[in-house]
Amino acid sequence: MAKLYVEAVPPADMNKNTEWFMYPGVWTTYILILFFSWLLVLSVLGCSPGMAWTIVNLFHFAITYHFFHWKKGTPFADDQGMYNTLTWWEQMDNGKQLTRNRKFLVVVPVVLYLIASHTTDYQHPMLFLNTLAVMVLVVAKLPNMHKVRIFGINAGN
Amino acid sequence: MVRLPYTTALTTLFSYGLLFAFGQLRDLFRKLLDWFRSKDLKGYAPICLGLEDFYVRRLYLRIQDCFGRPIASAPDAWIDVVERYSNDNNKTLHRTSNSTKCLNLGSYNYLGFAAADEYCTPRVIESLKKYSPSTCSVRVDGGTTQLHAELEELVARFVGKPAAVLFGMGYVTNSAIIPCLIGKGGLLISDSLNHNSIVNGARGSGATVRVFQHNSPSHLEEVLREQIAEGQPRTHRPWKKIIVIVEGIYSMEGELCKLPEIIAVCKKYKAYTYLDEAHSIGAIGKSGRGVCELLGVDPADVDIMMGTFTKSFGSCGGYIAASKEIIQYLKYTCPAHLYATSMSPPAVQQVISAIKVILGEDGSNRGAQKLARIRENSNFFRSELQKMGFEVLGDNDSPVMPIMLYNPAKIPAFSRECLRQNVAVVTVAFPATPLLLARARICISAAHTREDMIKGLEVISKVGDLVGIKYFPTEPPKLAKEAHKKRESSIVAERFCGCDIIGV
Numbered sequence: 096m097a098k099l100y101v102e103a104v105p106p107a108d109m110n111k112n113t114e115w116f117m118y119p120g121v122w123t124t125y126i127l128i129l130f131f132s133w134l135l136v137l138s139v140l141g142c143s144p145g146m147a148w149t150i151v152n153l154f155h156f157a158i159t160y161h162f163f164h165w166k167k168g169t170p171f172a173d174d175q176g177m178y179n180t181l182t183w184w185e186q187m188d189n190g191k192q193l194t195r196n197r198k199f200l201v202v203v204p205v206v207l208y209l210i211a212s213h214t215t216d217y218q219h220p221m222l223f224l225n226t227l228a229v230m231v232l233v234v235a236k237l238p239n240m241h242k243v244r245i246f247g248i249n250a251g252n
Numbered sequence: 253m254v255r256l257p258y259t260t261a262l263t264t265l266f267s268y269g270l271l272f273a274f275g276q277l278r279d280l281f282r283k284l285l286d287w288f289r290s291k292d293l294k295g296y297a298p299i300c301l302g303l304e305d306f307y308v309r310r311l312y313l314r315i316q317d318c319f320g321r322p323i324a325s326a327p328d329a330w331i332d333v334v335e336r337y338s339n340d341n342n343k344t345l346h347r348t349s350n351s352t353k354c355l356n357l358g359s360y361n362y363l364g365f366a367a368a369d370e371y372c373t374p375r376v377i378e379s380l381k382k383y384s385p386s387t388c389s390v391r392v393d394g395g396t397t398q399l400h401a402e403l404e405e406l407v408a409r410f411v412g413k414p415a416a417v418l419f420g421m422g423y424v425t426n427s428a429i430i431p432c433l434i435g436k437g438g439l440l441i442s443d444s445l446n447h448n449s450i451v452n453g454a455r456g457s458g459a460t461v462r463v464f465q466h467n468s469p470s471h472l473e474e475v476l477r478e479q480i481a482e483g484q485p486r487t488h489r490p491w492k493k494i495i496v497i498v499e500g501i502y503s504m505e506g507e508l509c510k511l512p513e514i515i516a517v518c519k520k521y522k523a524y525t526y527l528d529e530a531h532s533i534g535a536i537g538k539s540g541r542g543v544c545e546l547l548g549v550d551p552a553d554v555d556i557m558m559g560t561f562t563k564s565f566g567s568c569g570g571y572i573a574a575s576k577e578i579i580q581y582l583k584y585t586c587p588a589h590l591y592a593t594s595m596s597p598p599a600v601q602q603v604i605s606a607i608k609v610i611l612g613e614d615g616s617n618r619g620a621q622k623l624a625r626i627r628e629n630s631n632f633f634r635s636e637l638q639k640m641g642f643e644v645l646g647d648n649d650s651p652v653m654p655i656m657l658y659n660p661a662k663i664p665a666f667s668r669e670c671l672r673q674n675v676a677v678v679t680v681a682f683p684a685t686p687l688l689l690a691r692a693r694i695c696i697s698a699a700h701t702r703e704d705m706i707k708g709l710e711v712i713s714k715v716g717d718l719v720g721i722k723y724f725p726t727e728p729p730k731l732a733k734e735a736h737k738k739r740e741s742s743i744v745a746e747r748f749c750g751c752d753i754i755g756v
Contacts, residue, residue, distance in 0.1 A: 099257065099258040099259070100255045100256065100257055100258065101255070101256060101257075101258050101261060102255050109444075109463060111682070111683045111686075111687075114686060114687070115265075115268075115686070115687035115688065118261065118265075118686070118687070118688050119258070119261055120258060120261030120262050120264075120265055120688075121265060123262060124261075124262050124265040124266055124269070127262065127266075128266070128269065166303065168301065168303055168304065169303075169304070170303060170304070170305075170306035170307045171304065171305070171306075171307045171308070171683055172300065172304045172305060172308075173683060175455075176304075179301075
């Protein structure tokens, strides 16, 4: 079997918390993790495919919201707390908006929403929960929301 | 530019994701279990936020036994490693009184001065008796002995600059000098893979710091043009001064800096250059004078040359070599000179003797032999590893060779299995290297004999098969010679082609 090689130029990003996202293979890994977790949910719970996609969508919402838009700072003390007021999403690509990585991360929840609502035939209550998830995630990723804290939620150190 | 198999990138990201998920789950359970325990801090703030040391607590501590292994002998070609055991899954480690003799592939002992040497050690012991282990004073008070003055002149002569100044610690040399050279209103442009001491010094100076893509003179030119055109942030006034900082050999990549091209770019835009030769001084170049000699750069073209005595000279401390005016200025302003205790006299004598051996001034040709041996050893080891199918970074002639591991689980597997077979290697992971690119770093020394290296190669090959890091196909023996010749000629061609980029 021919081995596929990729060439990687180490990116000149100083923030080690977000630099790993610029390497090849990240997008594919993300999509594969979503697909395999759908298979896992289907096999463990034995529900309909639509329910499984809804569950994957809601867990994806909870996890990505917590780690991208709630948790602030970096998991190491090396950078002396430079990014302690910025969430992971705000640290990405050094704060530059509308880069390729950011656009990809906005498209993923929307595609998940479309798949989940299509496979559940647009029935309530799944449709309501899915719509809520995608609206919160997309609004949080808009360029106008950079460093915005609504009503001071999550503004503390 | 690193090449890695695509499936390896996917599995590495997935493994890190899994480790991260488990770490977060454990933290969550710890928070739940400690919910009702009273956190009586008596009004004081917590020392660190729970998130800051997540990496250390949940990832590093799991494989803690691969790092920080205590040794019980001088770091020669063979080294005694103390055995340790742990009762609580690597959270705490306890030393035993046993040690195993292992082949040392991890120490920066490039010329073999780390163990007892027939010329250096008697003189060091003599100076220990005469000057005592410490001067107990700072350089400006009573801490400058004859040895210090002699070494400063000798270092300046060795490196090819008019004057030099010494410091007691290599890390401090960078982090205390850079703030003296530049301040607010200045611009520092540093290579993206520079050492932590340079990053620390740059942050402490207050100057604006910009980073250029590793070893890429074209990107350096782009950054310089953009920054000079824009000027200082917000006021857009011109920069007070611009210093470009590069290293001779990058310790995590093993590759040489593209010095001639970078110097040409800096001269074109009138920026100063600062060269950190920590790993290259004494180890490369025909007479050991470092990367300038190897690449044919005149030392007068580099404004400030920095180096350390820890790697090739078997001592401790660092130096800065520059013009007489700069050195005099540094002696009046650098806190490491004014307030720090001076270098220990036996350590100074060790460096003096080592430089004399390298230059041949001790009356023998051991210096030239050592330099030839380290070059042969590095080239032999590197080509053998590449023939076996490992992915080895670094240029020819460089004594540092990282072997790529990538997956986080292969780091402890490689390290522990090698130790079991009596080979001591150093493995490096995130955050010292980028996330995907974990590696085992081999440092070859002139003290390694051919038998030592063959034994090391056998063990690494066996362990590499077990762990699965032979990412490239192995070369059959008869094709190897042609490929070797092709590789050498392509590296020479690359070095000459670099000048085309900037129109020199």
